[in-house]
Amino acid sequence: MPELPEVETVRRGLAPAMEGRRFLSVEARRPDLRFPFPERFRERLEGRRVVSLDRRAKYLLVRTDGPDALLMHLGMSGSFRVDQRGETASPGAFHIPRSKAAAHDHVVFDMEGGARITYNDPRRFGFMILADAARLEEQPLLKNLGVEPTGNALSGDLIAAAFRGKATSLKAALLDQTLIAGLGNIYVCEALWRAHLSPRRQAGTLATAAGGPTARATRLAEAIRAVIADAIAAGGSTLRDHAQPNGELGYFQHTFAVYDREHEPCRTPNCRGTVQRIVQNGRSTFFCPVCQR
Template identity: 65%
Template sequence: MPELPEVETVRRGLAPVMEGAMLERLELRRPDLRFPLPERFSEKVAGRRIAGLGRRAKYLLIDLEGDLTIIAHLGMSGSFRIEMASDQSMPGDFHLPRSKDGKHDHVVFHLRSDKGEGRVIYNDPRRFGFMDLIERSRLDLWPGFVGLGPEPTGNSLDTDYLARRFAGKAQPLKSALLDQRVIAGLGNIYVCEALWRSHLSPARAAATLVTPTGKPKKQLTALVEAIRAVIAEAIAAGGSSLRDHIQTDGSLGYFQHSFRVYDREGEPCQSPGCGGTVQRIVQSGRSTFFCADCQK
């Protein structure tokens, strides 16, 4: 499933074409994706200008004039494709096959702007993605957003905040970081990478990063810095592009070549001077990659 950097990559790819454009028509080629599409979806959004594109955790937000927001989730295989009347090409290097089969084009945004007419097409072979519609003023009340923690890219994520969340928690550190109520949008790949960078074991108790008086230890400071760094680098590189993920121009990101520990079971640890070997364990049904020699 695409993680935060992948969704941010999609947002940045769509923004130049969609922001400010008139959504003349929303074409729905089936009544549902993972869930039924919103009632009177096309009717409610047609003729509205797209005010902006945002992101919350792993969700894409398409803000429309008139206090409406389309919430889109890519699921396992969802992707957006841009087709402008003046340019039908799909630039980018295709390192993995993408779906171009029209039978999987389920939702089509028909746009008009000073760039001309065009379409943004949502394609999803597995149909694990979904879309919803809500008033922008009630966005925080949408069920998927209630109780979400701060973004890993925002100023709200700092050592004092995590110290408060980790204090007294015997929960394994990796599980605590994957809790969306603690940090929104942080997924399995980047948690593994951040823990490796900060030399912390995924199995150690979250509370061990906090002093008895509730203050953050230096290891927690290193963890916060690692989270920020790995997310920033992934966004800059265009996401991890694992499996079905693609950028909106058809190209794939290159951050997967920068993974230091994720999916490297049996390989030498890349931490300078370590000499250990990357291992894989399963935590809560998810693969965890780490080096037992340098992650304590």
Template identity: 55%
Template sequence: MPELPEVETVRRGLEPALVGRTVTRLELRRPDLRFPFPPDFRARIEGARVERLERRAKYILAATDRGDTLILHLGMTGRFTIFRADGRVGVPGEFYDTSAAAGTADGPHDHVVFALDDGTRIVYSDHRRFGMMDLERPGESHPMLAELGVEPLGNELNGDYLRAAFTGKSAPLKAALLDQRIIAGLGNIYVCEALFRARLSPKRKAGTIAKRNDPRADDLVRHIRDILAEAILAGGSTLQDYRSAEGTKGEFQQRFLVYDREGEPCQNTGCTAKVKRIVQSGRSTFYCPSCQR
């Protein structure tokens, strides 16, 4: 599933094409994705101008001049492709059939089309249909956003916050970091990488780094911020299905130090151990059993 850097990369790719534009036509080629579209979805979006495009956790939020916020989630295989009025598509994305690969946007997995007032079409494709689109109306708080924790790139995430959030927690450190009620948007890949950089075991209890002024919490926050920022600059990580809005691959997977490197030598100088893989809460965890304590 695309994680925060991949979602932020898509948001940045969509922003210049979408913000300030009016949706002249919304084409829904099926009644649902993971969930049904709102009954008045087309009526609320057609004729609306997109004022801002933001990200909250792994959601893309498009605020319109009508006061609505369009909530977009890519699921596992969702992607957007921008078809410009002059015929440019950028680097074509990897689609799931030859008709979509030809740039027609008429493939069986091309489910939603936003036609804009400058002639641009933005096509949402989703092979597995685990993505979703919904509306947050004026004055509402969408339930999927209501209980999210702090943004990992925002000022609210710091050592004091992490120590307070982890106080008394016996859950494994990795599981605590993946709790979206504590930190919004952190995913499996980047938690594995941040813990390796911080030399903290994913199996240790989260509460063990929560003592007052424990520098390990500050160090972990720094590594979380650094790795997310680096991944965003690299365009995210491409594993199987993910592509950016322009269709290009992310490159951060080339810099993984532990993720998906089971059995390979630890990258830390002087360490002779090999990367180990375990399963925590149904997800693969990669770490160095020697360096990470």
């Protein structure tokens, strides 16, 4: 499933074709994706202008000049294709084939300005819903999300407060979307390696007895912000069938330090460890048992 950097890359790719533009036509080619499309989906969007295209955790949020906001999730295999003036931009050195089967092109937005935006989803685990724009903070999918890992709000103090007293593993705590929103398996593994922290460490050990941050908490906050920023700058990781709106492959996977590198040497300078894979809560965790403590 695409993680936060991939979703942010998609948002940036769609924004020039959507922000400030009206939906000229909206076509849903099936009655549902993961969930049924909202009632009057087409009528509620057509003619509306996109005020902004935002991201919250792993959700894309289209704010319009009407009462509805369009909330979208890419699921396992969802992606967008932007065609304008009969051409599909695909710059960059690395590319992967886009699904062009009409059976998988489920939603088409024709935008003011000439762009056609097509949502393609072979597995149909993605979804699009309409939410009350005036009450987004009450929307069930959004209301319990934690802090975003992309700004200074994510600090050692916040991690200490969120993890204090928790006996769960550090890996599990970081995947809890109510604490930190948008972190997924890949970037949690990478951030823990950068912070030299074991995924099996108890989360509560990052807070002092008084509830303040330990040096580990500060180090982890800095590592999370850095790995997310680096991944966004690289266009995400684009594992399997996820890609950017222009079809270009993400680059960050070429710099993974531990993820999917089982049995390979640890990349920490002077570390003689070997990357191991363990399973935590049904998910693969990659780490170095020598330098991550």
